[in-house]
């Protein structure tokens with residue numbers, strides 16, 4: 001659990017696209033921050049730089065008290081949830097969720113405790129022995145989130161996690177994600193192009209445009225505009 005600080009963060013891709021132009025942003029510990037803005041404004045690039053999936057051109061990404069600019073994604077203790085999640089098809093839900101912890105040689109009783117707790121948060125306790133092909137899209141998405149939760153990361157980064165789901169499931173998953181944030185007391189950065197989703201979920205909304213922060217607002221302020 002930690003704050004995230006972005007200091008003069010920039011990204012210029014090799015083809016000279018200036019995707020992010022000097023972002024300064026402090027995301028306090030436990031905040032749910034939504035990053036919104038039109039397609040191509042740099043949301044995903046910003047998120048990927050926080051996760052360490054994209055190199056930064058200049059500036060700093062600070063997690064807790066540590067500058068993590070050159071740290072590998074796995075050393076940042078952050079979980080990134082994508083819209084296209086891949087579960088291991090031959091493994092049960094329980095095995096999918098425990099896989100990462102098993103690699104780290106976490107003791108079995110500890111793995112068990114964490115999987116059971118995450119499953120309870122996500123309402124998938126009854127599904128632990130199923131395999132991915134026996135699950136609906138929304139259930140798979142929850143298992144994918146479960147795999148991140150069991151690692152107990154310092155922060156969750158979501159990149160349009162619900163955009164492949166139908167309207168009804170989207171509403172359900174929004175509730176799940178909100179509950180996840182409340183239960184885990186974790187910092188969340190949530191990228192979406194859906195303003196309603198941002199207003200429903202977030203403590204604070206950052207609007208990006210052409211690689212810059214255009215506006216920072218509370219959901220209420222956003223609603224009033």
Ligand code: ADP
Nearest residue numbers: 013015017019038039040041042043044045046
């Ligand atoms: P958003 O998530 O807001 O849609 P992105 O961060 O994906 O925006 O993209 C920001 C800009 O960077 C866009 O102009 C996009 O075309 C460009 N871009 C994204 N990824 C790459 C890449 N790998 N190489 C070159 N340009 C890229």
Ligand code: ADP
Nearest residue numbers: 092093094095098102108111112115116128129
């Ligand atoms: P092993 O390392 O020998 O495979 P594990 O204890 O990690 O043993 O798990 C064996 C299998 O038992 C897992 O694949 C999982 O499906 C199941 N399992 C273990 N504990 C639970 C549990 N609490 N709830 C549901 N399934 C479980």
